[in-house]
Amino acid sequence: MTAHKICAELCQHEGAERMLVIAFALSGQSEFRCPKGREMKFQPNQATVSIFREGQGQRVYAADTPIQQLRLVVTESALARFIGPQRCQGLLGSALGPHESFRQVACCDINPSEHLRRLKSPSIHQEDGLTQRIHALSLLSEQLQALEVTSSRQAKLTARDLDTLDRIDLFMQSNLDKPLNNAYLCTAMGVSEYRLKEYFRQVHGISPGRYLLELRMTRARELLAAGYRVSEVAYKVGYQHPNNLTAAFTRRFGHTPKSVCGNRVV
Known part of the structure; x- marks a missing residue:
């Protein structure tokens, strides 16, 4: 097709x-x-x-x-x-x-x-x-x-590891407005950076940073469609400057945030 x-x-x-x-x-x-x-x-x-x-x-x-x-x-x-x-x-x-x-x-x-x-x-x-x-x-x-x-060739993840990954996933989704780099996640969730990277590599096939970017872009698209302004969305998904969100969003979806239509939130 x-x-x-x-x-x-x-x-x-x-x-x-x-x-x-x-x-x-x-x-x-x-x-x-x-x-x-x-x-x-x-x-x-x-x-x-x-x-x-x-x-x-x-x-x-x-x-x-x-x-x-x-x-x-x-x-x-x-x-x-x-x-x-x-x-x-x-x-x-x-x-x-x-x-x-x-x-x-x-x-x-x-x-x-x-x-x-x-x-x-x-x-x-x-x-x-x-x-x-x-x-x-x-x-x-x-x-x-x-x-x-x-x-x-890979070390098997245990049920406890997968539970930990679930908790990390929920934490990331609930704190997209925070600076969620690897060090922040390791401190907040009590895991080593090596284990953090292994969890995401084995289960998702990507790095924690890439996974976080996908979460942020998906959430940004939802908020824009709901009518939020680009500046509002930027802060809600962890960007200090709207221009940074615009650049990341355009790279990800091939169009600017402003092109996403939605009813303006009052």
């Missing part, structure tokens, strides 16, 4: 169990946004592995850029049947926290695969259902093996 302006698509994740989603961004850039303000980006030529549970979200596509993606989606129960409950649990990890509608597990360059080549070919629709499933399951097997190799 190709959109001539930024395009947003609502999506619904149904079901009472977790789903493993492997998204292959073959071309173009997009992102997923959940109602809680968290975002996950899909970069060209990268495979992003994530875990979802029931909920709503929004897929946002860049303007004037061809978008081609392939997604493998498998429920936890199906995955357990394919590879066994123990291996399935090892791949999916701990249950999603109360503030997680999804969790990014990994992001890596797309490796050459005959099965991926066949699935992205237009001729795949002419194949019978069995052939399509063989390629899909073979590609899933390849990705799971690569994911297990990556996971074995």
Whole structure:
């Protein structure tokens, strides 16, 4: 698909169990946004592995850029049947926290695969259902093996670590007007800078600073749409000067804060 302006698509994740989603961004850039303000980006030529549970979200596509993606989606129960409950649990990890509608597990360059080549070919629709499933399951097997190799190299986060990350996330969202650098967060939450960076690297795939920026930009967009002035929004999301917010907002969304329409707050 190709959109001539930024395009947003609502999506619904149904079901009472977790789903493993492997998204292959073959071309173009997009992102997923959940109602809680968290975002996950899909970069060209990268495979992003994530875990979802029931909920709503929004897929946002860049303007004037061809978008081609392939997604493998498998429920936890199906995955357990394919590879066994123990291996399935090892791949999916701990249950999603109360503030997680999804969790990014990994992001890596797309490796050459005959099965991926066949699935992205237009001729795949002419194949019978069995052939399509063989390629899909073979590609899933390849990705799971690569994911297990990556996971074995990382120190596993414990349930306590994930609870701590939930607390840090809530603290950040509640204190966007404060100078939330790494030192501030470590002092406030009682964690070392090394652990702080590891939490965000392993769960979100980005640094605490990048995650904070995404929270601030999302909140700024909500306030602007509600009618707040740029100067008011700047202070509410931690910028001392409105010009700094304008620069960051424009880099992030491709348009200025003033272009966001909303009813003026009195």
